[in-house]
Amino acid sequence: MSGSFCIKSSSGGTKCGRWNPTTEQVRVLTDLFRSGLRTPSTDQIQKISSQLSFYGKIESKNVFYWFQNHKARERQKRRRVSVDDIDHSLREEKMASTKNWGEITRVTEPDQRVIETLQLFPLNSFDEHKEMKTTTTTFAYTIDHPPLDLRLSFM
Amino acid sequence: MSGSFCIKSSSGGTKCGRWNPTTEQVRVLTDLFRSGLRTPSTDQIQKISSQLSFYGKIESKNVFYWFQNHKARERQKRRRVSVDDIDHSLREEKMASTKNWGEITRVTEPDQRVIETLQLFPLNSFDEHKEMKTTTTTFAYTIDHPPLDLRLSFM
DNA sequence: GCAAATTAATGATTTATTCAAG
DNA sequence: CTTGAATAAATCATTAATTTGC
Numbered sequence: 001m002s003g004s005f006c007i008k009s010s011s012g013g014t015k016c017g018r019w020n021p022t023t024e025q026v027r028v029l030t031d032l033f034r035s036g037l038r039t040p041s042t043d044q045i046q047k048i049s050s051q052l053s054f055y056g057k058i059e060s061k062n063v064f065y066w067f068q069n070h071k072a073r074e075r076q077k078r079r080r081v082s083v084d085d086i087d088h089s090l091r092e093e094k095m096a097s098t099k100n101w102g103e104i105t106r107v108t109e110p111d112q113r114v115i116e117t118l119q120l121f122p123l124n125s126f127d128e129h130k131e132m133k134t135t136t137t138t139f140a141y142t143i144d145h146p147p148l149d150l151r152l153s154f155m
Numbered sequence: 156m157s158g159s160f161c162i163k164s165s166s167g168g169t170k171c172g173r174w175n176p177t178t179e180q181v182r183v184l185t186d187l188f189r190s191g192l193r194t195p196s197t198d199q200i201q202k203i204s205s206q207l208s209f210y211g212k213i214e215s216k217n218v219f220y221w222f223q224n225h226k227a228r229e230r231q232k233r234r235r236v237s238v239d240d241i242d243h244s245l246r247e248e249k250m251a252s253t254k255n256w257g258e259i260t261r262v263t264e265p266d267q268r269v270i271e272t273l274q275l276f277p278l279n280s281f282d283e284h285k286e287m288k289t290t291t292t293t294f295a296y297t298i299d300h301p302p303l304d305l306r307l308s309f310m
Numbered sequence: 311g312c313a314a315a316t317t318a319a320t321g322a323t324t325t326a327t328t329c330a331a332g
Numbered sequence: 333c334t335t336g337a338a339t340a341a342a343t344c345a346t347t348a349a350t351t352t353g354c
Contacts, residue, residue, distance in 0.1 A: 173320090173321050173322070174321065174322090175321085176320095176321090216322085217321080217322095220320095220321060220322060220323095221320090221321080223322095224320065224321065224322085225320095228319095228320080
């Protein structure tokens with residue numbers, strides 16, 4: 001349950017695993033984080049560490065690193081949303097809340113430019129109904145298909 | 156075969172069931188997901204929706220919701236597996252104590268000004284906690300562990 | 311076999327977060 | 333400190349699977 005003891009390898013070296021927080025420790029830390037704590041002072045770190053030591057092995061530096069990492073990763077997570085999306089760049093506007101869907105889509109509608117780098121469909125599934133040459137360019141589906149109805153009748 | 160038609164009731168109201176994706180639509184969406192797509196942009200969503208409309212009725216928002224749900228539920232699945240670990244895997248690669256802790260703490264020390272309203276661990280009242288009701292959030296850890304009842308007074 | 315009843319999936323909404331402009 | 337963007341988590345709701353009694 002409580003994390004990482006020092007493990008003695010057969011080759012003789014002792015290898016202390018890194019801190020492995022218990023669920024309770026993580027929960028408390030997360031609660032603190034959610035309560036607004038971001039960069040605890042030394043004093044705070046010591047107090048936190050003291051309290052958490054009850055749940056398992058822990059050091060002050062673990063607390064320090066936890067906050068550092070958690071803060072950074074939360075930010076990263078948020079940032080990835082605007083840059084990520086796998087291989088394709090193509091960031092663009094982000095989704096809007098569900099309520100404004102129609103509005104949003106209308107806004108993005110004029111942005112009909114071609115995205116040649118976006119090989120959106122790695123699928124060959126459209127083989128079934130050719131006409132979909134799609135050599136990376138736009139999709140020509142005006143033949144067999146009724147005009148796209150992206151109108152969003154909402155409710 | 157594609158589900159959910161809009162059913163017109165005799166009273167005049169139309170009632171559309173929720174989107175019921177065809178197997179082809181699901182297959183394409185799943186392929187996209189597997190290829191790494193997680194949060195498609197508005198533009199991507201429209202293109203996907205356009206393409207999938209060939210297989211049956213679909214709207215952009217359906218695609219949006221599908222990715223939201225699929226991503227969330229995949230995450231859930233994986234969390235079920237790693238139980239104790241919890242989402243914070245806390246990969247602290249450079250956790251090696253190359254730096255001494257004292258140095259780090261000194262750095263963070265000036266940050267004392269942070270959140271003065273956040274009373275961290277009123278250790279003084281660790282045992283005699285009476286009425287801190289007003290502006291106090293109490294975390295009651297009611298697990299199979301001794302009660303470490305921390306209090307965060309904030310605001 | 312077949313529906314009614316029950317359960318499992320999953321589409322759609324709502325709520326709670328985070329970061330960071332203003 | 334307040335608020336706008338933008339989710340992701342939690343939840344609600346409806347549809348499909350399935351179980352069950354006949």
